[in-house]
Amino acid sequence: MAYELSHLRALEAESIHVMREVVATFERPVALFSGGKDSVVMLHLARKAFWPCPIPFPVMHVDTGHNFDEVIEFRDRTVEAVGARLVVASVQESIDAGRVVEDTGPRSSRNRLQTVTLLDALEQNEFDAVFGGARRDEEKARAKERVFSFRDEFGQWDPKNQRPELWSLYNGRVKRGEHIRVFPLSNWTELDIWQYIADEEVELPSIYFAHRREVFRRDGMLLAVTPFITRLDDEEVTEMTVRFRTVGDATCTGAVESGAATLDEVIAEVAATRITERGATRADDRISEAGMEDRKREGYF
Amino acid sequence: MELLRFATAGSVDDGKSTLIGRLLYDSKAIFEDQLESVERTSRQLGHDYTDLALLTDGLRAEREQGITIDVAYRYFATPKRKFIIADTPGHIQYTRNMVTGASTADLALVLIDARKGILEQSRRHAFLASLLRIPHLVLCVNKMDLVDYDQGRFDEIKSEFRDFATKLDVADLTFIPISALHGDNVVDRSANTPWYEGSPLLHHLEEVFIASDRNLIDVRLPVQYVLRPKNDEFHDYRGYAGTVAGGVLKPGDEVVVLPSGFTSTIESIDTLDGPVAEAFPPMAVSVRLADDIDVSRGDMICRPQNQPQVDQEIEALVCWMDERSALRQGSKLWIKHTTSDARAMVRDLHYRLDVNTLHRDEAADMLDLNEIGRVSLRTTQPLFFDDYRRNRTTGSFILVDEATNATAGAGMILSH
Numbered sequence: 001m002a003y004e005l006s007h008l009r010a011l012e013a014e015s016i017h018v019m020r021e022v023v024a025t026f027e028r029p030v031a032l033f034s035g036g037k038d039s040v041v042m043l044h045l046a047r048k049a050f051w052p053c054p055i056p057f058p059v060m061h062v063d064t065g066h067n068f069d070e071v072i073e074f075r076d077r078t079v080e081a082v083g084a085r086l087v088v089a090s091v092q093e094s095i096d097a098g099r100v101v102e103d104t105g106p107r108s109s110r111n112r113l114q115t116v117t118l119l120d121a122l123e124q125n126e127f128d129a130v131f132g133g134a135r136r137d138e139e140k141a142r143a144k145e146r147v148f149s150f151r152d153e154f155g156q157w158d159p160k161n162q163r164p165e166l167w168s169l170y171n172g173r174v175k176r177g178e179h180i181r182v183f184p185l186s187n188w189t190e191l192d193i194w195q196y197i198a199d200e201e202v203e204l205p206s207i208y209f210a211h212r213r214e215v216f217r218r219d220g221m222l223l224a225v226t227p228f229i230t231r232l233d234d235e236e237v238t239e240m241t242v243r244f245r246t247v248g249d250a251t252c253t254g255a256v257e258s259g260a261a262t263l264d265e266v267i268a269e270v271a272a273t274r275i276t277e278r279g280a281t282r283a284d285d286r287i288s289e290a291g292m293e294d295r296k297r298e299g300y301f
Numbered sequence: 302m303e304l305l306r307f308a309t310a311g312s313v314d315d316g317k318s319t320l321i322g323r324l325l326y327d328s329k330a331i332f333e334d335q336l337e338s339v340e341r342t343s344r345q346l347g348h349d350y351t352d353l354a355l356l357t358d359g360l361r362a363e364r365e366q367g368i369t370i371d372v373a374y375r376y377f378a379t380p381k382r383k384f385i386i387a388d389t390p391g392h393i394q395y396t397r398n399m400v401t402g403a404s405t406a407d408l409a410l411v412l413i414d415a416r417k418g419i420l421e422q423s424r425r426h427a428f429l430a431s432l433l434r435i436p437h438l439v440l441c442v443n444k445m446d447l448v449d450y451d452q453g454r455f456d457e458i459k460s461e462f463r464d465f466a467t468k469l470d471v472a473d474l475t476f477i478p479i480s481a482l483h484g485d486n487v488v489d490r491s492a493n494t495p496w497y498e499g500s501p502l503l504h505h506l507e508e509v510f511i512a513s514d515r516n517l518i519d520v521r522l523p524v525q526y527v528l529r530p531k532n533d534e535f536h537d538y539r540g541y542a543g544t545v546a547g548g549v550l551k552p553g554d555e556v557v558v559l560p561s562g563f564t565s566t567i568e569s570i571d572t573l574d575g576p577v578a579e580a581f582p583p584m585a586v587s588v589r590l591a592d593d594i595d596v597s598r599g600d601m602i603c604r605p606q607n608q609p610q611v612d613q614e615i616e617a618l619v620c621w622m623d624e625r626s627a628l629r630q631g632s633k634l635w636i637k638h639t640t641s642d643a644r645a646m647v648r649d650l651h652y653r654l655d656v657n658t659l660h661r662d663e664a665a666d667m668l669d670l671n672e673i674g675r676v677s678l679r680t681t682q683p684l685f686f687d688d689y690r691r692n693r694t695t696g697s698f699i700l701v702d703e704a705t706n707a708t709a710g711a712g713m714i715l716s717h
Contacts (some may be wrong), residue, residue: 007304007383016585017544020526051573053530143373163708166404173706
């Protein structure tokens with residue numbers, strides 16, 4: 001068709017536009033990278049946006065220390081292949097430095113501690129623009145997010161204080177100490193991400209695909225057996241064929257039973273699935289009806 | 302599969318959120334856990350039905366008040382198209398939100414309550430859609446079930462709206478009789494309206510022709526970023542990266558760069574995936590020129606025989622968006638237009654437009670939050686622009702408050 005763009009190409013163009021605009025108007029941008037599919041796509045888009053130059057900003061991983069080995073290995077390999085500089089912000093170091101106190105008990109998780117580590121790392125490195133792979137379809141509170149999201153000097157988000165975003169004009173003016181979170185994937189849905197990964201043949205960590213793993217059930221979720229979680233006596237371990245729909249802290253990211261071992265099989269499953277990505281597998285959003293909103297106000301992504 | 306962005310406008314009572322909920326639900330874009338969550342909240346709020354409107358009310362304050370107070374973006378897709386909905390409030394005090402959501406929309410969906418007919422807010426919404434140059438307008442006459450699916454009532458509303466719309470710049474206007482609550486003519490054709498010969502809403506959204514809405518005639522490439530690798534492999538490479546704002550660019554085309562006026566030809570249009578034979582809106586590309594001329598961010602690449610206007614005196618319609626200040630003669634602000642940043646001063650406020658009556662108040666001496674008026678601006682450097690009616694990208698700008706950095710105004714340029 002003459003002069004028509006597919007929806008993926010249109011989304012890609014919009015994301016590239018956003019990334020270029022940030023690099024052109026900010027002094028010290030950084031991209032968050034978790035090894036998850038959204039951050040992988042975002043890195044791929046960054047390569048496209050600046051080719052043939054190298055990506056003009058570092059990538060940062062807020063590492064809870066509770067990641068799957070496969071994901072860490074994938075992270076290191078990917079960053080090296082792309083030629084980017086990796087900054088690791090370690091939650092363990094924040095704990096050791098007394099910046100945060102770790103929860104104890106079988107249901108403890110370092111998930112909430114990431115906020116402090118993230119904000120400290122942003123301040124130390126003086127990053128003024130932070131790319132994140134969040135999408136608006138992920139969760140109710142994200143539906144209202146702008147592409148350029150203003151955070152005050154405490155890293156806080158106030159939904160009543162966002163800037164109108166018109167046409168493709170992004171106002172990134174900030175005062176010293178303030179920064180912008182930028183979400184180039186705002187208009188992408190989960191299915192768009194998967195279709196793009198397939199079209200572009202982007203590599204993902206192996207945990208996204210079906211594999212055998214020892215798991216146990218807790219609160220309606222299937223959690224992996226890892227050194228980071230304390231199992232209760234009545235929580236039985238079984239070996240199942242599972243895969244993960246999202247990459248996150250191993251203590252709160254659930255697996256789903258699935259035989260989808262190839263990208264096409266995963267996509268077919270995602271297209272047919274009846275439960276949202278976050279609903280099935282992220283315990284951190286279940287805390288309250290407005291869970292994500294509360295954590296965003298605190299400065300979490 | 303194409304992408305269509307549409308804006309929805311309606312007041313609290315005329316069922317807009319229910320309609321969106323119904324579109325998402327019937328096109329199977331709602332997930333089980335979202336529906337369960339809404340069912341649970343409906344019961345907590347004391348309803349004896351599942352309020353689909355809750356699917357689109359996200360924030361805590363909204364859920365408590367029962368209205369939407371911001372722009373929410375919803376996504377769904379059918380095998381034919383991917384849709385982005387900019388869901389905006391209907392109250393006049395949220396005009397700025399509607400202007401925001403409407404700025405990138407290809408289509409505007411305006412809801413009318415069949416019992417109440419065309420209200421002031423319906424006219425206001427249609428006017429804003431027309432002001433923002435949304436190419437397609439769909440009027441959904443909702444709650445047809447409450448008027449017994451009466452054709453006469455539908456025709457009456459249609460006729461009244463048509464009279465009003467002749468004063469607006471609306472190219473494509475469609476009317477659909479629906480019931481968002483019961484699903485009539487939303488996804489499926491309704492047996493209750495056998496007299497209606499048009500398409501159900503979703504079918505219309507899938508089929509409406511949007512490919513020619515973009516300006517494919519006037520070449521406009523605002524230079525966003527200069528790519529200069531300076532490494533061994535690409536030693537002399539200089540690419541001018543930007544998002545095509547108009548026209549079709551091809552290698553070999555003769556171009557002129559503004560403001561310098563230097564001419565050259567396009568050597569290559571590059572992407573990571575290789576060079577492309579042509580570039581058109583909204584592609585994001587990198588252009589190499591045959592000649593070694595000075596080009597930087599803020600410059601505009603266009604064809605010698607078809608150039609934008611170049612001026613520091615700008616006439617525009619501005620919607621004021623800042624609650625902490627007002628726009629007045631003498632106001633100084635930052636202006637952002639395509640990839641240019643400059644300072645601007647309001648030389649004159651000619652009139653304030655009443656968005657309900659379209660009356661022009663020439664005695665007005667300021668624009669407050671949500672008000673729209675015609676202004677003359679003087680900028681510190683020339684802008685390269687087109688009339689907003691000709692190109693929504695090169696004809697638009699935002700005004701930023703120098704002290705607070707807030708996006709204070711949205712402007713649409715009226716060329717001389």
